[in-house]
Amino acid sequence: MINQVYRLVSPRQFEVTYNDESLQTDYVVVRPTHLSICAADQRYYTGTRGKQTMAKKLPMALIHEGIGKVVYDAKGEFKTGTPVVMVPNIPTEEDDIIAENYLRSSKFRSSGYDGFMQDYVFLKRDRLVQLPEDMSPHVAAFIELITITMHALVRFEQKAHSRRDTFGVWGDGNLGFISALILKKRYPNSKIYLFGKTKYKMEHFSFIDEAYNIDEIPEDVRIDHAFECAGGKGSQDAINQIIDYIHPEGSIAILGVSEYPVEINTRMILEKGLTVIGSSRSGKADFVNTVEFMKEIPEVVEYLELLVGSVHEVRTIQDIIDAFEKDLTTSWGKTIMEWKI
Numbered sequence: 001m002i003n004q005v006y007r008l009v010s011p012r013q014f015e016v017t018y019n020d021e022s023l024q025t026d027y028v029v030v031r032p033t034h035l036s037i038c039a040a041d042q043r044y045y046t047g048t049r050g051k052q053t054m055a056k057k058l059p060m061a062l063i064h065e066g067i068g069k070v071v072y073d074a075k076g077e078f079k080t081g082t083p084v085v086m087v088p089n090i091p092t093e094e095d096d097i098i099a100e101n102y103l104r105s106s107k108f109r110s111s112g113y114d115g116f117m118q119d120y121v122f123l124k125r126d127r128l129v130q131l132p133e134d135m136s137p138h139v140a141a142f143i144e145l146i147t148i149t150m151h152a153l154v155r156f157e158q159k160a161h162s163r164r165d166t167f168g169v170w171g172d173g174n175l176g177f178i179s180a181l182i183l184k185k186r187y188p189n190s191k192i193y194l195f196g197k198t199k200y201k202m203e204h205f206s207f208i209d210e211a212y213n214i215d216e217i218p219e220d221v222r223i224d225h226a227f228e229c230a231g232g233k234g235s236q237d238a239i240n241q242i243i244d245y246i247h248p249e250g251s252i253a254i255l256g257v258s259e260y261p262v263e264i265n266t267r268m269i270l271e272k273g274l275t276v277i278g279s280s281r282s283g284k285a286d287f288v289n290t291v292e293f294m295k296e297i298p299e300v301v302e303y304l305e306l307l308v309g310s311v312h313e314v315r316t317i318q319d320i321i322d323a324f325e326k327d328l329t330t331s332w333g334k335t336i337m338e339w340k341i
């Protein structure tokens with residue numbers, strides 16, 4: 001069958017391509033319904049990845065956060081109409097030690113491999129997780145971003161020491177909100193401190209114990225462990241501030257993606273005996289755990305509704321451009337595309 005794929009060909013320019021796909025039994029065909037824009041997609045859309053990377057990765061369909069409905073499963077395991085979240089990581093081998101999202105052989109949608117901006121997405125049957133019928137589709141659209149925190153927490157549990165009195169989250173945006181929320185639910189007896197830049201954004205974090213403006217942190221504040229969710233230019237300051245305020249032997253989970261290498265205070269990492277945990281992307285197990293977590297604690301989904309920034313019906317390529325442009329000018333929340341193209 002012929003499938004239409006909406007590819008970014010150069011900054012701010014999309015083109016339709018027509019792919020001939022065969023209906024194989026190990027693949028399930030999904031019609032995307034709700035897609036959500038990630039900061040990584042914006043770096044391609046605006047061309048901020050630099051000429052070399054753009055030349056290497058484009059043309060490519062963007063978007064790796066999304067849900068849809070099954071339209072065809074030759075094996076009949078998924079009924080037509082089943083709501084599912086799509087897993088963007090595509091492993092090509094298995095490893096006993098290294099997780100699927102760290103294997104250099106894995107492909108990742110919307111990072112050099114076509115993402116979900118297609119009429120139909122052809123997924124290996126293990127790349128889908130069924131969703132409850134009643135879950136808000138606008139929240140479910142960004143489950144992939146929630147799996148990022150869930151995955152980072154698995155790594156944190158494996159690598160950090162066991163004192164969990166205080167956590168610090170740097171970043172008052174999407175990932176910071178999700179991380180602070182999940183930390184509070186996972187460790188209800190711990191104090192969760194937010195370190196951010198903008199008062200009105202920080203006001204959304206009603207569930208935390210304390211919010212600090214990064215320019216006005218009291219000298220005596222200390223944390224056991226930190227999650228850096230700032231990314232970009234802000235990640236350097238955030239990581240160095242964490243190093244200053246963290247107790248010795250604490251762990252720093254770095255989640256924010258930066259375009260350029262950042263300078264960090266390695267002397268104090270050594271002196272304090274800190275553990276730095278890099279965390280990127282997620283795998284199938286993280287999606288399963290995240291969907292279960294959201295089903296078990298419906299209050300989490302209610303809080304996450306606050307992150308739905310703007311919703312766009314997409315019927316044309318111009319609608320896609322409008323959604324990406326609107327996302328660039330929106331300072332709070334996720335941009336969701338209702339995929340009706």
Ligand SMILES: NC(=O)C1=CN([C@@H]2O[C@H](COP(=O)(O)OP(=O)(O)OC[C@H]3O[C@@H](n4cnc5c(N)ncnc54)[C@H](OP(=O)(O)O)[C@@H]3O)[C@@H](O)[C@H]2O)C=CC1
Nearest residue numbers: 039171172173174175230231234237238255256257280281
């Ligand atoms: N590891 C992974 O697998 C993933 C990583 N990411 C990355 O995470 C990062 C955050 O994504 P997202 O939350 O969507 O982006 P947002 O822009 O929504 O959030 C980042 C927030 O951090 C704030 N900030 C900037 N500098 C600092 C600082 N020094 N201290 C505290 N806060 C600061 C920003 O404020 P302001 O805008 O005012 O500068 C902004 O509010 C991005 O780099 C993204 O690419 C995303 C998904 C997965």
Ligand SMILES: O=C(CO)[C@H](O)[C@H](O)COP(=O)(O)O
Nearest residue numbers: 038040108110111148257281
């Ligand atoms: O957003 C992400 C996962 O959700 C990752 O940050 C993203 O995949 C990084 O990819 P790239 O190297 O293409 O920026």
Ligand SMILES: [Zn+2]
Nearest residue numbers: 038039040064
């Ligand atoms: Zn992402």
